[in-house]
Amino acid sequence: MPIPAEHPVLTDGVVTLRAPRPDDIEAQAERNREGSRWNDEDARRWMTFGITDAWKRRERLMFVVEYQGRYAGSVALEPDVDGNARVHYGLSAWARGAGVMSRAVRLILEFGFTTCGFHVIRWWARVGNWPSRRVAWATGFRFSETIPRMAEENGRRVDAWNGWIRPDDPREPRQPWFEHPVLETSRLRLRTWREDEIPRITTARTNQATAHFLPFIPQPFSAEDARFWLKDMAEQAAAGRRFNWCVADAETDEGLGNLTLFSIHFRGEVRDAEIGYWMHPDAQGRGVMSEAIKRVAEWYFAPESAGGFGGRRLFIRTASTNAPARRTAEKAGFRHVGTERAAFKISTHVDDEVTYDLLITD
Template identity: 35%
Template sequence: MDPVRLPAGPVVLRPHRDDDIAGVLDQCTDPETQAWTTVPSPYTAAHAAQYVRDAVPAGWREESYLALAVADARSDDFLGTVDLRLDEAGGAEVGFGLRRSVRGRGVMTTAVRAVLEWAFASAGLDLDVVHWRAQVGNWPSRKVAWRCGFRVEGTVRGLCVARGRRYDGWIGSLRSGDPREPGTPWYPVPTLRGERCVLRRFRDTDVPAVLTACSDPVTQHWLGALPRPYTVAAALGYIQSREEEHAGGRGIYWAAADPDTDECVGSFGLMDIDQTTGSGEIGYWVHPDARGRGVATEATRLIVRHAAVPAEDGGLGLRLVTLRAATGNTASQRVAERAGFRRAGVWRAAERLGDGSFDDLVGYDRLTAEVTP
């Protein structure tokens, strides 16, 4: 099979050539490429030359590994590579990588879409399905796959192998008849500013605050599902798993930070977002050192306001926001009431507490139409 040329707006996918070798070397010595892919380490000019001159042509001859250079449509400069690893039953696995200098511009999304169109076309490869995989944590790769319409099927333990080690991996699929657009939202985490707190994205540096807060006896009592004992690994896992909720279109999570020190003083989430019903539920905990300062009330109001803003104006455009608290958790109930929520009902013995007992769960709700801009 001969390599193809695929024009794609600002880029073109074309066969590799010798003057791409320096660009391949630049791409594959980049720390991000080294961290997330299986390229040799250290990566040398000899590796780049062997890839361009031997590995890529052999893949096309054998119809097993079809790699195309991603190039600037005007200058024809090498920007990266997209490849398809074919199986013998109408399927393939896609791989891709870019030079650092052109990341974040949508270049790879454009290139992968063009390759997919060719791969599924009857005049192209006429494939039935293309799979994508990446190590857990490689969010740029996952975002490209999401933008191209891949459905992430889940996380597989030990899926990816790199340099003799196994890593957990995501796997996604796209069939020939699927839309080439995202099937679910990927929620951004906007910074929401108040007088008592700033709601921002979680960072790994928030681990000590999360550890202290979630080891606190009060937090442990009311949040019965928390690990016991609560460890550094649990805190880091919580922080890093928040992006999974954003990427899956399930919710948005914020660290509440002190406006002066930026120290994490709480965790707030808008969970179980349902665009069909226009609803979501607020959940939270507050660091013991920050309780009684009005942080939870202000943070809850900020989230409700964000939920009420129409999507076209940067909000979520939700219709209804709910909040639940155990009957004995009067502090949390006061937060709901001060934030404008109305008591809506009680679920009997519905909340398992940290000591293994069950408490009634009080439900609150607020219609966003009631929110004053």
């Protein structure tokens, strides 16, 4: 492959990728102290000759990331025998949050594809490494299935996210990354769930009604199930597939239930989505969920220029015999628009499915 013998200088006018210099050593050592297992001597060896030696051996093509005239981190390509490469990157704390690493990755992708001739550049990160995933998302990587126990971290096997990008792929996000707005009413706050609320989630999801109307949900719903569910909801938001809010008491911040916006369709200017919901037993019968649905609908129908989603239609589907869910939909202003026979599986049989909807014009 036409890999240059020495580091070229790459820049987009804001971020520069270059070879290491002696004055980078202390900055690298400082970055190591932010969480790396490397010590100051490791930093000195790596910055003095480790990076250049790895480049000469074609094992790792690493650049220093310079931002505002300072060492800000590093980015590298690791070639493989098939003519592809894997991207690695890390950024100092002071430079985070300004899009520095996304710029650096775009520069090294162009170098890898145009100069080195790589066919595919791969990325992977431990599940839960959201900063790394956001950079991969921002620079156009396609995401594949999570691979269980792919990597080792601190002596244990961990699951890993995976992605790839090709030479002709755009260097920009392929789908939206949903950021959850905090929505409020006089008595409710809709926000994301926290890890310390797992007991509240397990109690709410373990009940006879859930077992009957949603038989695919494990019963009892364990803490492990709740942790997996929280992780999945975060990944669904990152993939632009669904929003998921904890419906909390505005005064105490106690979680009262859950509201999900999913099956979100983008068809030009037409945007439709489905709503799903469940309540904690001690919050039922107080009109909480219908109030939460009205608030989400208000945000959903508001134009993007006003901080909304710019949606057109919301709908709710449930079993025809699920009277509480139907009452909630009706109290929230949704209209019953159809019944599909034998289309909703519950624990005892396949029930009829009822559909409610709400339009922006309602």
